[in-house]
Amino acid sequence: MMLQEKEKPVGAASWKTALFVGVAMAACLPSPAAAQESAAQVADDAADEAVFDVVTVTARRRVEAITDTPLAITAFSKNVIETGALDDVGDLVALSPNVSFEPGGDFVSSNIAVRGVSRERSTEEPGVGIYRDGVYVGGPVTSLSDLYDLEQVEVLRGPQAGLYGRNAVGGAVNITTAKPVFENAANIILQVGNKERQELVGMGNYAFSDTLAGRLSFKAVNQDKGFARNVFLNQELDEKENVSARARVLWQPSDDLEVLITGLYRNDKGQTPPVFRVGDDTRQLSYNTETPYNSEESQVSSEINWRIGTGTLTNILSYRSIDVFQQDDTDFSSAYLQTSTRDITLDNFFGELRYASADDQRFRYLVGATVLKEDSFFDTDFLISVGVPGLGTYFPPDNGGLTGDNLDSVLFVLDNKQELLSFAAFAELTYDITDRLTLDTSLRYTRDERDVTFDQTTPGCTSCIYIVGRSLDYSVATDPVFENWSPAGTLSYDASDAVMVYATVSTGFKAGGINEGASQPQYLPFDSETSISFETGVKAQLGERAQLSLAAFSQTRKDALISVDESVIDPTFPAGVNGLGINAGKIESVGLEAELTARPLEGLDVNVAYGYLDATYESFVVPMSGGGEVDYSGNQVPRSFKQSFSINSIYRKPLNDTLNLFAYGSYSNSWDGFQNNANTIESELPEMVNLRLGVEGDSWSFSGFVNNLQDTRYITYQVGPYIQRAQGRTYGIRVEKSF
Numbered sequence: 001m002m003l004q005e006k007e008k009p010v011g012a013a014s015w016k017t018a019l020f021v022g023v024a025m026a027a028c029l030p031s032p033a034a035a036q037e038s039a040a041q042v043a044d045d046a047a048d049e050a051v052f053d054v055v056t057v058t059a060r061r062r063v064e065a066i067t068d069t070p071l072a073i074t075a076f077s078k079n080v081i082e083t084g085a086l087d088d089v090g091d092l093v094a095l096s097p098n099v100s101f102e103p104g105g106d107f108v109s110s111n112i113a114v115r116g117v118s119r120e121r122s123t124e125e126p127g128v129g130i131y132r133d134g135v136y137v138g139g140p141v142t143s144l145s146d147l148y149d150l151e152q153v154e155v156l157r158g159p160q161a162g163l164y165g166r167n168a169v170g171g172a173v174n175i176t177t178a179k180p181v182f183e184n185a186a187n188i189i190l191q192v193g194n195k196e197r198q199e200l201v202g203m204g205n206y207a208f209s210d211t212l213a214g215r216l217s218f219k220a221v222n223q224d225k226g227f228a229r230n231v232f233l234n235q236e237l238d239e240k241e242n243v244s245a246r247a248r249v250l251w252q253p254s255d256d257l258e259v260l261i262t263g264l265y266r267n268d269k270g271q272t273p274p275v276f277r278v279g280d281d282t283r284q285l286s287y288n289t290e291t292p293y294n295s296e297e298s299q300v301s302s303e304i305n306w307r308i309g310t311g312t313l314t315n316i317l318s319y320r321s322i323d324v325f326q327q328d329d330t331d332f333s334s335a336y337l338q339t340s341t342r343d344i345t346l347d348n349f350f351g352e353l354r355y356a357s358a359d360d361q362r363f364r365y366l367v368g369a370t371v372l373k374e375d376s377f378f379d380t381d382f383l384i385s386v387g388v389p390g391l392g393t394y395f396p397p398d399n400g401g402l403t404g405d406n407l408d409s410v411l412f413v414l415d416n417k418q419e420l421l422s423f424a425a426f427a428e429l430t431y432d433i434t435d436r437l438t439l440d441t442s443l444r445y446t447r448d449e450r451d452v453t454f455d456q457t458t459p460g461c462t463s464c465i466y467i468v469g470r471s472l473d474y475s476v477a478t479d480p481v482f483e484n485w486s487p488a489g490t491l492s493y494d495a496s497d498a499v500m501v502y503a504t505v506s507t508g509f510k511a512g513g514i515n516e517g518a519s520q521p522q523y524l525p526f527d528s529e530t531s532i533s534f535e536t537g538v539k540a541q542l543g544e545r546a547q548l549s550l551a552a553f554s555q556t557r558k559d560a561l562i563s564v565d566e567s568v569i570d571p572t573f574p575a576g577v578n579g580l581g582i583n584a585g586k587i588e589s590v591g592l593e594a595e596l597t598a599r600p601l602e603g604l605d606v607n608v609a610y611g612y613l614d615a616t617y618e619s620f621v622v623p624m625s626g627g628g629e630v631d632y633s634g635n636q637v638p639r640s641f642k643q644s645f646s647i648n649s650i651y652r653k654p655l656n657d658t659l660n661l662f663a664y665g666s667y668s669n670s671w672d673g674f675q676n677n678a679n680t681i682e683s684e685l686p687e688m689v690n691l692r693l694g695v696e697g698d699s700w701s702f703s704g705f706v707n708n709l710q711d712t713r714y715i716t717y718q719v720g721p722y723i724q725r726a727q728g729r730t731y732g733i734r735v736e737k738s739f
Contacts, residue, residue, distance in 0.1 A: 055075050055077060055547075055597075057069055057073060058176070059071065059073050059154055060163065060366075060428070061354070061356060061366055062356065062366075064359075066547075066549075067540075068500065069539070070438075070492040070500065070502035070504065070537070070539070071156060071157075071490070071502075071504065071537075072156070072158055072535065072537060072553075072593055073154055073155065073156050074095070074097075074154070074609070075155075076092055076152065076154075077152055078150060078152060080648075080650065081147075081150050081152075083650050083662065083664050083692075084648065084650070084664040084666065084692065085191075085664075085734065087148060087219075088147065089101055089112065089147065091666075091690070092155070093112055093155065094646060094666075094668040094686070094688060095607070095609060095646045095648055095666060095668060096155045096157075096646075097593040097646075098116075098157065098591055099112065099113065099114050099115075099171075099644075100112075100113045100118075100639075100641065100644070101113075102119075102639060102716065111127075111128070112126065112128050112173060113127075113128070113640065114128050114155070114157050114158075114170035114171035115157055115158065115170050115171065115589060115613060116170070116589050116613055116640035117169050117531075117557070117560075118639060120561050120563035120581050124140065124513060124526075124581055125138055125139055125140060125167050125510065126138045126139075127167060127510060127529075128168065128170045128171050128172060128173060129164040129166055129168035129172035130173050131164070131172065131174050131175065132175045133176060133262060133303070135299075135301055135316060135318040135320075135350050136350050136372060138166070138167055139346065139374060140346065140376055140418075141322050141324060141346045148217060148219040149178045149201075149215075149217035150176065150178065152174075153174065154173070154174040154176075155171065156172040156173070157170075157171045157551075157593065158170075158533050158535055158553060158555070159171070159506045159555070161443075161486035161506050161507045161508060161509075162427070162428045162444050162486070163366075163426060163442070166370070167510045167511075168508055169508035169509070169510050170508075177217075177246065177262075179215070179250055179260065180205055180213035180215040180249065180250040180260075181205055181215075182213050183205065183207055184205065184206055184207055185203075185205045185738070185739065186203065186204045186738070187739070188200075188201070188203075188736070188739075189201040189202070189735070189736045190736075191732060191733070192732050193705075193730055194730055195224070195226055195238065195730065196223060196224035197222070197224075197730070197732070198222050199220070200219070200220045201217075201218070201219045201220075202217065202218050202219075203215065203216070203217045203218075204216045204217075211251060211253050212249070212250070212251050212252075213249070214248065214250070215247070215249075216245070216246070216247050216248075217245070217246045218244065218245040219242070219243075219244045220242070220243050220244075221243075222241050223238060223239055223240045223241075224236065225239065226238015226239060227282075227283065227713075227725075227727055228274045228282060228283060228284060228285060229283070229284045229285075230285055230287050230291075231284050231286055232286040232287055232288055233288070235290070236271075237271045237274045237285075238270075238727070239270060240270030240271075241269045242266075242267070242268045242269070243266070244266040244267070245264070245266075246262065246263070246264045246265075247262070247264075248260065248263075249261045255307070256306065257304075257305070257306050257307070258303075258304070258305045258306075259302070259304050260302065261300075261302050262300070262301045264297070264298065264299040264300075264301075265297070265298050265299075266296070266297040266298075267294075267295070268296075269292075269293070270293050271292065271293055272326050273724050274291070274724070275332050276332070276724070276725070277332065277721050277722060277723070278721045278722075278723055282713065282725055286333065286334040287329040287332070287334065288329065288336060289327065289328075289329035290327065291327055291328055291329060292325070292327055293324075293326045293327075294325045294326070295322065296322070296323045297320065297323075299318060299321070300318070300319050301316065301317060301318035301320075302315075302317050302318075303315070303316050308355075310358040310361070311355055311358055312355070312356050313353075313354075314368075315351075315352070316350070316351065316352040317349075317350070317351050318349070318351070319347075319348075319349050321345075321346070321347050322344070322345070323343075323345050323346075324342070324343070324344040324345075325341070325342070325344075326341070327339070327340070327341045327342075328341075338382065338383070338384050339383045340381065340382050340383070341380070342378065342379065342380045342381075343377075343379040344376070344378050344379070345375075345376065345377045346375070347374070347375050347376075349371075349373045350371070350372050351372075352369070352370040353368055353370075354367065354369075362432045363431050364429075364430040364431075365428065366427070366428045367426070367427045368425070368426055369423070369424065369425045369426070370422075370423070371422070371423050371424075372422040373420070373421050373422075374418075374419070374420040374422075375419050375420075376418050376420075377415070377416070378414070378415075379413075379414075379416075380415075380416070380516065380517065384410050384412065410458060411459055412456070412458055412472065413455075413457045414454075414456050415454070415455040416514065416516055416517070417452070417453045417454075418452050418453075418514065419450065419451040420448065420450050421448075422446065422448045422449070422511075424444055424445060424446045424447070425444070426442065426443065426444040426445070427442065427443055427444075428440065428441070428442040429441050429442070437492075437493050437494075438493075439489070439490070439491055440489065440490040440492070441487070442487070443485065443486070443487045444485070444486045444487075445484070445486075446483065446484045446509060446511070447482070448481065448511040449481050450478075450479060450480050450482075450511075450513065452476070452477070452478050452514050453475075453477050454514065454524060455476075456472060456474055456517065457473050458473055474520075476521045476524060478514075478525070480512060480525065482511040482528050484509040484511075484530065486507045486509050487507055488504070488505065488506040488507060489506075490502055490505075491503050498540060499538065499539070499540045500539045501536070501538050501539075502536070503534075503535070503536045503537075504533070504534070504536075504537075505532070505533070505534055506532070506533045507531065507533070508530065508531040508533070509528065509529070509530055510528060510529045510561075511528050512525065512527045512528040512529075513525070513526060515580055518566065519566060520570075523566065523570075523580055526561055526581050526582060527583050528559065529559050529560050529561060530557075530558050530559065531555055531556060531557040531558070531560075532555070532556050533553055533554065533555040534555075535552065535553040535554075536551070536553075537550055537551040538550040538551075545598055545599045545600065546596065546597065546598035546599070548594075548595070549594070549595040549596075550593070550594050552591070552592050552593075553589075553591055553593075554588075554590045555588075555589040555590075556586065556588055556618075557586065557587040557588075557589070558586055559583040559585075560584045560587050561582070562582060562583075562584040562677065564582055564677065565578070565720075566580050568624070568630055569582070569624060570624070571624060579719070584617060584620040584632075585617070585619035585620050585621065585633075586617070586618040586619045587615060587616070587617055587637055588615075588616055589613060589615040589616070589637075590613075591614065591615075592610075593609075593610070593611045594610045594611075595610075596608045603652045603653055604649065604650070604651045605649065605651075606648075607646075607647065607648050607649070608646070608647045609644075609645070609646045610645050611643065611645075612642065612643055613644075614636075615640045616634065616635065616637065617632050617634065617636075617677075618633065620632040620677070632677045632678065635679045636673070636674055636679055638673075638674050638675055638676050638677055639674075639675065640673055641670035641671060641672055641673040641683065642671060642672035643671040644668075645669055645670075646666065646667065646668035646669075647668075648665065648666035648667075649664070649665055649666075650662075650664050651663050651664075658697055659695060659696075659697055660695065660697075661695055662693075662694055662696055662701070662703070663691075663693045663694070664690075664691070664692040665689075665692070666688075666690045667687075667689050668686070668687070669685055669686065669688070670686055671685060675715070675718040675719075676718070676719075681718055683715070684714040684715045686716075686726065687714070688708055688712060689708070689710055690705070690706070690707045690708070690709070691705065692705040692706075692734075693705075694734070699739070700735075700738070701734075701735070701736045702734070702735055702736075703733070703734045704731070704732070704733050705731060705733075706730070707729070708726070708729045710729075712726065712728075713726055713727075713728055
């Protein structure tokens with residue numbers, strides 16, 4: 001992400017900004033009503049709007065009110081997403097307590113962090129289960145690009161042992177796209193903004209009959225300029241050209257059977273996020289190597305829901321393919337020192353079969369099984385000049401036998417091929433002990449079988465290039481198996497018709513794996529991570545105008561994967577050349593979360609979230625190869641913030657019988673974090689203010705927007721002296737027309 005002048009300090013002033021934004025939003029902000037709804041109808045239904053809307057979620061694979069769901073969850077409805085134009089994962093998670101989005105060192109390893117649980121290495125699977133339309137889309141290659149035509153997004157916090165057991169150590173994210181409906185409709189959105197950015201989003205829905213309907217959605221983004229420029233190659237580093245389309249067909253031959261088929265295609269082209277050194281002018285850099293990025297994804301999936309007896313049988317099948325190419329100037333300068341290229345391919349098949357009993361029974365159950373077969377291949381090439389400072393001393397006078405085109409450089413080739421077969425069986429049982437007291441229990445069994453072939457070679461070097469006294473050429477073939485039983489239990493009590501309290505014990509599991517590269521084979525593998533969490537919470541309906549959710553939790557993580565420089569483990573290895581994922585001893589996390597959703601005035605919806613998190617290495621000692629150790633025990637887990645706060649608001653006011661004023665505003669920030677294990681690099685505050693103001697009629701809307709109002713260019717990612725920064729202020733206009 002991009003760069004510029006150093007962020008202004010924000011501390012106490014941040015609270016003043018939050019207060020100012022909150023007051024401004026209360027005075028003039030957008031509404032959750034759809035653009036197609038007429039102003040006259042809004043006026044006629046004003047009395048109904050004064051009553052707070054009930055938000056329903058499907059976090060437990062059942063449709064239920066969020067106030068009746070005994071877990072920590074933030075839900076973003078279609079109205080909120082569309083009114084605020086929340087089309088980026090970062091926009092959504094910034095409004096959830098103790099949740100953050102980290103773009104990482106590249107687009108491939110971008111990840112969502114929940115309660116301090118994140119992803120450290122590019123070949124590591126996320127610590128948060130990510131699902132799109134019921135299909136697991138996490139994994140070593142996770143696409144979190146632009147969102148469009150959504151129905152709802154749910155962010156679940158805490159280990160999700162039963163239903164989302166795969167890698168759901170920190171939580172899970174459910175992304176639900178819009179299904180076809182039995183009516184004819186169309187919608188088109190055109191947005192233009194600074195940096196020569198244009199966006200076109202469209203949707204067409206058609207009812208072929210009373211039982212068959214289809215929906216086609218697409219999004220195209222083109223941007224020619226950005227916040228950083230490569231002056232050496234005279235190239236914009238934020239330019240992009242993204243195209244995505246989704247087609248869905250719904251067949252409902254009877255009230256008991258529903259078949260939904262989905263096809264998806266996405267192609268993202270642009271530049272890899274620029275990397276700067278601390279203190280550099282982040283508006284420009286000087287690379288001698290182009291840094292292209294291209295990611296292509298296709299997916300076909302089906303979902304069948306069949307009511308059998310008193311319950312529903314659900315079958316989900318999906319095939320997904322992703323191809324990624326990226327090139328980086330890894331010396332981050334105009335000198336010819338280091339260049340890397342990566343070709344990544346991933347093909348996976350996902351299947352789930354589950355049966356859920358009826359919701360109106362005292363004893364309810366859900367049982368099922370999932371299978372995931374995934375083939376991935378990481379082909380990484382590093383071209384390193386013999387003239388790299390400090391590296392030339394490792395070569396003999398004849399350059400190690402280098403000849404031909406590689407006379408002045410060394411080519412390191414890393415081929416990492418992995419085949420995964422994962423099976424899981426799960427059950428969730430719910431029993432109403434009394435009319436007010438309910439017990440939920442769940443259990444999940446997971447078995448991961450991996451077949452890994454890793455080759456690291458230095459072609460063109462007849463003496464195999466001995467660095468620090470050993471050859472870097474080696475091959476590894478291994479087939480590790482990881483198994484786990486993950487239980488959970490929740491006791492919830494309806495203290496009144498408006499208040500529910502609950503207590504939960506939950507476990508989580510993330511299977512081990514293989515690093516993308518290492519100087520020695522013993523550094524390649526890493527083990528599984530397990531966790532246990534204790535949580536208590538309150539869900540309360542405060543009259544007809546507000547809802548309150550409170551949660552307090554404590555989580556213990558064992559063998560969490562943490563990224564360290566290989567030189568920490570092996571002091572004889574050059575610093576800054578390679579990073580490794582290793583298992584930390586133990587991480588203890590405690591925290592609090594509060595969310596308030598209110599409608600204080602007619603047409604005004606306000607959402608406030610606060611999170612406190614203390615995630616600390618209880619025990620993390622790294623042994624060094626030559627003796628001695630590095631002790632990080634007692635330090636705060638990097639890239640986790642102790643405090644987070646957000647507020648977003650939507651306001652709508654009829655101007656006359658045919659015209660509405662609408663507005664949206666949000667403020668988010670986090671405090672007290674570090675970028676490294678040693679806690680020597682403080683994280684900059686990710687303060688963000690987004691505003692939108694417009695008018696709408698029966699079938700159209702026009703609005704202006706500004707995102708990152710304060711032009712906060714905070715550091716999003718840092719390793720040593722190398723940094724990436726958030727994008728700066730963007731603004732523009734948006735026109736929407738419905739048919």
